Every structure is written in structure tokens, then in C-alpha cells.
Amino acid sequence: MAEPLLKVRNLKTYFISKHSQVKAVDGVDFEVQPGKVLGIVGESGSGKSMTSLSLMRLVPGPQGRIVEGEVTFEGTDLLKLTERQMSDVRGNRMGMIFQEPMTALNPVLKVGEQIGEVLIRHRKLSKAEAKKQSIGLLRSVGFPRAEQIVDEYPHQLSGGMRQRAMIAMAMACQPKLLIADEPTTALDVTIQAQVLDLMKSLKNKNGTAIILITHDLGVIAEMADDVVVMYGGQVVESATADAVFDDPLHPYTKALMESIPVIDQDRDRLASIPGTVPSAANFPSGCRFAPRCTLAQESCHQKMPELRELKPGHYVRCDLV
Amino acid sequence: MSALESELALKKTQGKSILEVRNVKKYFPIAGGVLRRTIGQVKAVDDVSFSLPEGETIGLVGESGCGKSTLGRLIMRINDPTAGSILMGGQDITRVKGRQLRKLRHDFQMVFQDPYSSLNPRMSVGSLIAEPLIVNKRGTRSDVNNEVVRLLEIVGLTPEARLRFPHEFSGGQRQRIAIARALALRPKLIVADEAVSALDVSIQAQVLNLLADLRKEFGLSYVFISHNLAVVKHVSDRVAVMYLGRLVELAPKRQLYSSPLHPYTQALLSAAPEPKRHVNRERIVLVGDVPSPAKPPSGCAFHTRCPKVMDVCRSERPALKEYAPGQFTACHLYA
Numbered sequence: 123m124a125e126p127l128l129k130v131r132n133l134k135t136y137f138i139s140k141h142s143q144v145k146a147v148d149g150v151d152f153e154v155q156p157g158k159v160l161g162i163v164g165e166s167g168s169g170k171s172m173t174s175l176s177l178m179r180l181v182p183g184p185q186g187r188i189v190e191g192e193v194t195f196e197g198t199d200l201l202k203l204t205e206r207q208m209s210d211v212r213g214n215r216m217g218m219i220f221q222e223p224m225t226a227l228n229p230v231l232k233v234g235e236q237i238g239e240v241l242i243r244h245r246k247l248s249k250a251e252a253k254k255q256s257i258g259l260l261r262s263v264g265f266p267r268a269e270q271i272v273d274e275y276p277h278q279l280s281g282g283m284r285q286r287a288m289i290a291m292a293m294a295c296q297p298k299l300l301i302a303d304e305p306t307t308a309l310d311v312t313i314q315a316q317v318l319d320l321m322k323s324l325k326n327k328n329g330t331a332i333i334l335i336t337h338d339l340g341v342i343a344e345m346a347d348d349v350v351v352m353y354g355g356q357v358v359e360s361a362t363a364d365a366v367f368d369d370p371l372h373p374y375t376k377a378l379m380e381s382i383p384v385i386d387q388d389r390d391r392l393a394s395i396p397g398t399v400p401s402a403a404n405f406p407s408g409c410r411f412a413p414r415c416t417l418a419q420e421s422c423h424q425k426m427p428e429l430r431e432l433k434p435g436h437y438v439r440c441d442l443v
Numbered sequence: 444m445s446a447l448e449s450e451l452a453l454k455k456t457q458g459k460s461i462l463e464v465r466n467v468k469k470y471f472p473i474a475g476g477v478l479r480r481t482i483g484q485v486k487a488v489d490d491v492s493f494s495l496p497e498g499e500t501i502g503l504v505g506e507s508g509c510g511k512s513t514l515g516r517l518i519m520r521i522n523d524p525t526a527g528s529i530l531m532g533g534q535d536i537t538r539v540k541g542r543q544l545r546k547l548r549h550d551f552q553m554v555f556q557d558p559y560s561s562l563n564p565r566m567s568v569g570s571l572i573a574e575p576l577i578v579n580k581r582g583t584r585s586d587v588n589n590e591v592v593r594l595l596e597i598v599g600l601t602p603e604a605r606l607r608f609p610h611e612f613s614g615g616q617r618q619r620i621a622i623a624r625a626l627a628l629r630p631k632l633i634v635a636d637e638a639v640s641a642l643d644v645s646i647q648a649q650v651l652n653l654l655a656d657l658r659k660e661f662g663l664s665y666v667f668i669s670h671n672l673a674v675v676k677h678v679s680d681r682v683a684v685m686y687l688g689r690l691v692e693l694a695p696k697r698q699l700y701s702s703p704l705h706p707y708t709q710a711l712l713s714a715a716p717e718p719k720r721h722v723n724r725e726r727i728v729l730v731g732d733v734p735s736p737a738k739p740p741s742g743c744a745f746h747t748r749c750p751k752v753m754d755v756c757r758s759e760r761p762a763l764k765e766y767a768p769g770q771f772t773a774c775h776l777y778a
Contacts, residue, residue, distance in 0.1 A: 165643035280732045310506035310670065312729045315714035319728055337644065340716030367720045381648035382718055383677035385700060391655070392677070394648035398613045414645075 126153035127331050128177070128299060133191035135169075135176045137402075144402045146172040146186075148355035151429065154299065154348075157329040161346030161363065163339060167399050169355035170335045174301050177333070178218055179208050196298065214244040217292030221304035223284035227276040233260070233287050234272025240294040259290040263320055282313035289320060296328055303335045318345060339382060343367055351375050354400050354410030357429055361436035371438045374411045409440070417442055459533075461632050461664045462495040462518065462551075467527035469513055473737060485737045487513040489688035490527070492763075497631070500658065500665040502679030502696070504672060504711070508733055510688040511668045515634045518666060519553050520544060532631070549579065552625035556637035558617030562609040568595075568620055569605030575627045594623040597660075598653060615646035622653065626661075634666045639674060651678060672715045676700055681769075684708045687736055687744040690763055694770035704772040707745050743775065751776060 135147035147169045154160045164170040175181050176188050179200060193200040195216065200208065212218075220226040228236055237259055238252030247255065253272060260268035263286040276284055285305060292300055302321065306314040318341065325332055334345055342349060342363065349366040351359040351374065359372040370376045380393035397414040400406060406413050412422040419442070427441040468490055475482035488510045495501050503511040516522045518529060520536060528537040536547055555561040562571055569591050576587045592602040598619040609617055618638065625633055635654070639647040651674065657663055669675050675682055675696075682699045684692040684707065692705040703709045710727040717724075729748045734740055740747045746756040755775050763773040 165645060282732055310733070311672070311711060311714045312506060313732065314716075315726060315728050316730075318716070338716065339644075339718035343718050343720055343722075344716045364720050367718070378644060379718065381645050383651070383673040384719070385673045385676055385712070385715060385717060386719070386722075389677065392648035392651055394652055395645035396649075398615060398646065399643060 124156060127156045127196065128154040128333075129192070129194040130173075130177070131192040131194070133173065133176055133193065134189045135172050135181055136187055136189050137185045138187060138189075139185055142403055145355050145405065146402050147176060148405075150191075150352070150355075150357055152350045152357060152360055154331050154333060156298070157325070157331055158347040159325065159332045159334055159345050161342035161349045162333060162335045162352060163337065163342050163349060164352035165337055165399050167354075167402060168352040169402070170352050171303055172355075173352070174218070174303050174333065174335050177301060178212060178216065179203075179205075210244070213240050213292070213297075214295045215297050216299045216301065217295070217297040218301040218303070219285070219288045219292045219305050221307050223281065223288045223308075224276065226288060227284060229276055232273055232275055233279070237272075237287070237291045237294055240291055244295050255294070256290075259294055260287065262324075263287070263290045263293075264316070280313075282309055282316060285309060285313075285317055286320060289317070289324070293324060293328070293330070297330060299331045299333065300324075301333045301335070304337070305334070306341060307336065307338070314341075321345070339379065351378075354405055355402055356410065356439060357437070358411065358439045359437065360429075361433075365433070365436050371432060371436065371443050372411075372440050373415050373417050373442070377416075459497050460494040460530075461497045461499075461532055462666070463530035463533075464494070464514075464518065465492050465528045465530070467491050467514070467517055467529060468525045469510075469517055469522060470525045483737055486688045486739060487736060488517060488524070489739075491685075491688075491690050492527075493683055493690070493693060495632075495664055495666065498658070498662050498664055499680045500667055500678055502675035502682040503666065503668045503685060504670065504675050504682060505685035506670060506711075506733055508687070508736055509685040510736070511685050512636055514685070515553070515636045515666060515668050519551060519634055520548075521553075549628040550630050551632040551634065552628065552630040554618070554621050554625050554633060554635045554638045557641055558609075558614055558621050559641075561621055562617060562624075564609055567606060567608055568600075568612075571609070571620060572605070572624050572627055575624065579628060581628075590627070594626055597626065597657070598623045599649075613646070614642050615649055618642060618650050619653065622650075622657070626657065629661070630663070632664045632666070634668070636668045637670070638667075640669060640671065647674070654678065672700075672712060673717075684711065687734065687739050689744060689773065690771075691745065691774070692770075692772040693763070694767075694772075698767065698770050702767075704766060704770060704777060705745075705774050706749050706751050706776070708772075710748075710750070743773070 130152050133147055133150045137144040150173055162170045177193055234253050234256045237256040241247045241252040241255055256272050257268045260271050265271050306317050346363040349363045350357050353374050359375045370379055377395045395414050408423040408425055409427050412418040427439050429437050429439045432438050469488040470484040470486050472481040473483040505511045517524050528535050572591045572594055573587050576590055591605055595602055595604055600619055639650050667678050679696050682696050683690050686707050692708045703712055710729050713727045731748050734747055742758045743756040743761050746752045761773045761775045763771050765771050766777045
């Protein structure tokens with residue numbers, strides 16, 4: 123396999139206050155191959171969004187802190203860069219799109235100005251050149267009236283259009299890696315289909331690798347080449363998408379697959395996972411899924427299992443399989 | 444046969460219906476100008492009819508702005524319809540007001556999407572669930588307390604939960620509390636508006652299973668509103684698809700999901716990503732956005748995005764008709 127584009131090793135992001143220590147991300151490892159889509163799936167509180175913010179070094183401070191780990195992107199450890207060097211990477215070699223385009227876009231700036239800003243900052247273009255390129259970018263994400271859209275404000279666009287404008291902004295400098303945090307969660311199904319199609323075609327055209335973060339296994343199945351399943355701030359399973367969907371090994375992954383209603387199948391009763399997602403403020407000792415796991419044994423509650431390679435390229439954090 | 448007639452015929456074969464919605468419309472005025480005069484209307488629900496047999500679940504699906512939530516609120520009489528009538532157990536409730544309406548409301552209750560905003564944060568769980576019982580004078584204080592404990596057990600919470608406050612519970616548990624509260628007056632019909640949409644997948648399954656159990660145990664009927672096609676298929680007997688305030692297709696779920704007639708239903712189904720690899724499905728990607736319900740397109744409201752559009756679609760509005768047994772659709776393709 124080629125050298126990975128991004129290598130994350132033992133990443134730990136904690137929120138530390140006087141009285142507590144919240145381990146939002148607790149020792150995460152994964153790799154992103156050039157031009158491939160890595161899907162990170164997990165429920166709320168699993169640490170998937172904090173992981174993506176950590177990669178961009180955008181963890182909300184001062185409580186939030188990356189306490190340990192390595193994030194090697196194109197050979198350099200991003201965690202060792204100065205803030206100034208990091209801002210040369212952000213929006214340039216690494217782009218990010220967020221779930222809620224209305225809050226991520228600046229409401230008092232025209233769409234064109236927001237896209238142009240990236241080009242002026244990183245490519246040192248003049249205002250006029252930036253605007254010209256913005257029109258081209260908007261057209262490439264499927265706006266037929268791109269010349270007008272550059273002069274419109276975010277509130278004049280629909281949800282799907284805003285998300286496409288944000289993709290245009292993230293793609294402005296043709297980044298090697300695009301981090302998409304729940305990019306279609308706020309969108310309707312038919313609009314979601316448009317945005318997913320757009321992301322696929324941009325990936326194929328520019329060879330951009332994508333980290334796709336979502337709770338929707340359907341989106342993951344459709345888009346991802348590789349999958350990381352997160353639970354309680356940790357990776358519990360990681361493998362190729364085919365392996366995760368056809369042969370899930372971790373009890374959590376299995377239960378998750380069985381708990382969602384599927385259109386193609388009639389399920390009389392959904393296999394639900396008892397209990398609730400643990401809070402990062404007080405994780406159970408031992409395996410974090412043990413309190414909800416139907417297979418859990420005495421030892422699961424005592425000792426935290428290691429992430430082990432059970433089959434080539436298929437990692438699982440469970441001592442029972 | 445008109446849609447309503449065939450609906451009525453269908454109803455006769457299936458026994459008593461708990462809910463009947465007849466040609467219901469809801470137009471919201473748009474105020475504009477300095478004098479805030481009405482300058483237009485949003486046709487949120489535009490001539491919708493269906494009936495729901497006792498013990499059945501009907502799913503309402505559609506994208507945001509299609510009017511599914513407004514329809515739910517009309518059924519609950521939270522909003523009054525502009526035209527048409529709503530019958531609950533054979534009784535016309537469209538014009539009932541005040542005390543009489545409150546009495547009728549015992550029979551139909553609602554569960555909302557967001558259990559963070561639908562529960563009063565300053566009331567304990569016990570008093571939240573007891574409130575409908577006390578307001579309606581259902582027994583003495585100890586009767587009410589026993590009933591609260593019983594309701595908590597039904598929805599899978601411990602009796603101790605009544606002493607705690609909503610913020611101490613997770614989203615799934617809060618939704619259970621909201622369900623217990625809706626069940627307090629032993630309703631016959633529950634309108635669930637995106638009741639599981641805010642929940643994590645593992646929790647969503649718990650609540651869906653709970654709703655299924657309650658239906659069996661108490662013979663409940665549901666109007667289940669959701670944008671999630673897979674969830675709607677799982678819970679419903681029949682499914683109604685809405686687009687811009689109108690029903691575009693209504694059919695038993697198996698038929699609707701295996702052989703959808705309306706091009707919008709087909710597109711919607713093909714767009715829903717399935718959690719499976721190697722599905723070779725021809726995806727229909729619709730162009731453009733849903734038009735504004737304030738300015739719906741002429742003729743068939745879907746014609747601006749329809750891949751099979753014909754000339755007649757631009758000028759004439761198709762009626763909802765039965766084209767396969769039990770399967771109604773509003774589309775000129777089948778006329």
C-alpha cells in the first residue's frame with residue numbers, strides 16, 4: 123500500500139477543568155489513503171466530531187486540549203506546527219465542511235467574498251481574480267447562475283445550495299484532504315443525494331481524499347472505502363468498508379447494524395442496544411461498551427481491550443472475538 | 444371513482460376507522476408591506492384526504508416543507524384547517540372548541556420530535572406525567588401516583604424516575620417520558636411527529652420497539668410522521684407520500700416500497716442511502732430544490748423536478764386515483 127496521506131496515532135483530546143477531565147477523544151488511531159474516502163461512524167458523544175476538529179487543530183479552548191498523539195499529514199506532524207504554520211495548512215491543503223452551513227457561513231459576507239477570501243489568503247490572488255475563480259468554483263459545484271450567486275448572501279440560498287457553496291469554499295485551493303463533518307445530516311434525502319454525488323465527482327476529478335464523519339450507516343455504505351467505528355472516544359473497529367458491512371466483528375458494530383430499519387428487509391423487531399451512550403465525563407472502567415454488551419463477561423468490566431488486528435487490515439477492540 | 448369514494452370503499456372493507464381526514468386544507472397568510480396586509484398564501488396542506496382504520500399505523504413521509512407536520516397539527520387541532528373536515532371515531536371534530544375539545548383530546552395525543560423542548564424543565568418527571576391526570580381529575584392523589592408509576596413502568600423507566608427532572612435524562616429516556624405523558628389519558632390515537640429523529644440509532648430502535656409494544660398492548664393507532672423512509676416502512680401499515688402540501692401517493696407499505704408509482708416516490712426511494720454494500724441501484728437524482736410552497740408550480744407541483752414530465756403536467760393538476768388495488772397516486776402518467 124502507498125504511504126498514507128494522513129496518519130493519526132494515539133490522538134487524545136481532553137476537556138480539562140478544575141474538577142473534571144472529559145476524555146472526548148481517547149487514543150484514536152487511523153490512516154487515510156490518498157484519494158480514498160474514510161468514513162468515521164459513531165453515535166453522539168462517540169468523539170467523532172472532536173477527532174475531526176483535532177485534525178484541524180480547532181478544538182475549542184481553553185479547556186479543550188490535544189494532550190497527546192501524532193497527526194502526520196503529508197509527512198509533517200500537524201500537532202508540532204505553530205499556529206501560523208497551521209493556518210497555512212487549513213483551507214489550503216486541508217479543507218473542512220461542517221454540518222450546519224448556515225452557522226458555518228458568515229451571514230454578512232457575500233458568498234463570493236467568502237470563497238474569494240480563501241484564495242486571497244492562500245493563493246495571493248487579487249480581489250478581482252478571486253471573484254472570477256469563485257464563479258468558476260460555484261459552477262463546478264453545480265450552480266447554473268454562478269455569476270449571480272457570488273453576489274448573494276447565505277440567507278438567500280437554500281440549505282442544499284449553502285452546503286454546495288461551502289464545498290466550493292473548501293475545494294477552492296484543491297486540498298489533498300477534505301474533512302466533512304455530517305455534511306448531509308441537515309439536508310433532505312433528495313438534496314443529500316445531490317451533495318453526495320457532488321462529493322464523489324470532486325473526489326474522482328481532483329483525487330481529493332475525504333474523511334466523512336456521520337452517524338448514518340447508509341451514507342457510509344455508499345461513500346466510504348474504509349470505515350472507522352467509534353464508541354466512547356475510541357476506535358472499536360476499523361477495516362475496509364466491505365469488511366465492516368459484510369463481516370462486522372465488534373459486538374457494537376454488529377448491534378448497530380441490526381438496530382437500524384432497512385428498506386430492503388422486513389424486520390419484525392429491531393435488535394435494540396440496551397442502555398444509553400456513556401458520557402465522556404464518566405466512562406465505565408474496562409471496555410466502554412461492556413455495560414450495554416449482551417456478550418460481556420466479568421473480565422470485560424475489568425480490563426480495557428486493546429485494538430487488535432484480527433484479520434489483515436481489520437482491527438477490533440474486543441477480547442471476545 | 445374519486446379518491447374519496449374509493450377511500451370510503453376501502454374503509455368499509457377494513458372496519459371502523461379511528462381517523463378520517465377529508466379534503467383538508469391549511470393556508471397560512473403571508474403579511475407584507477407597511478400595513479402587514481395579506482399579500483399571499485402558503486398552501487401548507489392542500490386538499491388532503493385519507494382514513495385510518497382502528498389499530499393501524501399510517502406513515503406520512505416527505506421532505507421539509509411538504510406539510511406533513513402541519514397535517515399532524517391539524518389532526519391534533521393545534522391549528523384549525525382552512526377547509527375540509529377531520530373526523531375522530533366518526534365524530535366531526537373540525538369545529539369543536541373549548542371544554543368539549545379538551546374532553547375529546549383524551550382520545551388523541553401527540554409525541555413531538557425534540558424531547559428537550561417538549562418537556563417543561565422545571566417540572567419533575569412525576570408531575571409532568573401526572574399533569575394530564577390532575578387536570579382531568581382522574582382520581583385521588585394516591586390514584587394519580589399509582590398511575591404515574593404504572594406509566595413509567597410501561598415505558599421502561601424505574602418508579603424512582605418520577606422524583607427527577609428532565610435534564611437528568613438522556614434523549615431516549617426523555618422521549619419515553621413524553622410517551623408516558625401522552626399515554627396518561629389512554630388515548631386511541633397518537634400522532635408522532637419525527638418522534639425518533641433526534642435520537643441516536645441504538646436508542647431509536649428502543650423507542651420504535653416501545654411504540655410497537657404499546658400498539659399491541661393498547662390497540663393504539665398511530666399517525667407516524669417522519670422524513671426517514673426506512674423508519675416509516677418499519678412502523679407503518681400504509682404510507683402516504685407528501686409533496687408541497689399534497690398527497691402524491693398513498694399505498695400499503697409493501698406495494699409502495701416495492702413498486703412505487705409516482706416519480707417523486709421513486710426518486711425519494713432511490714435517493715435513500717441503504718446501509719449495505721454492493722447494492723446496484725439506479726439512482727434518480729432530482730435536479731433543483733423543492734419550490735416554495737408560497738409559489739407552488741402550476742399543474743402538478745412536482746413537474747419542475749420530474750424526470751418524466753409531460754405537457755399536461757404543467758397545466759393540469761392530477762387527481763389522486765387508485766391505479767392498483769389500494770394504491771393511490773396523483774400522476775398523469777397513469778391516466
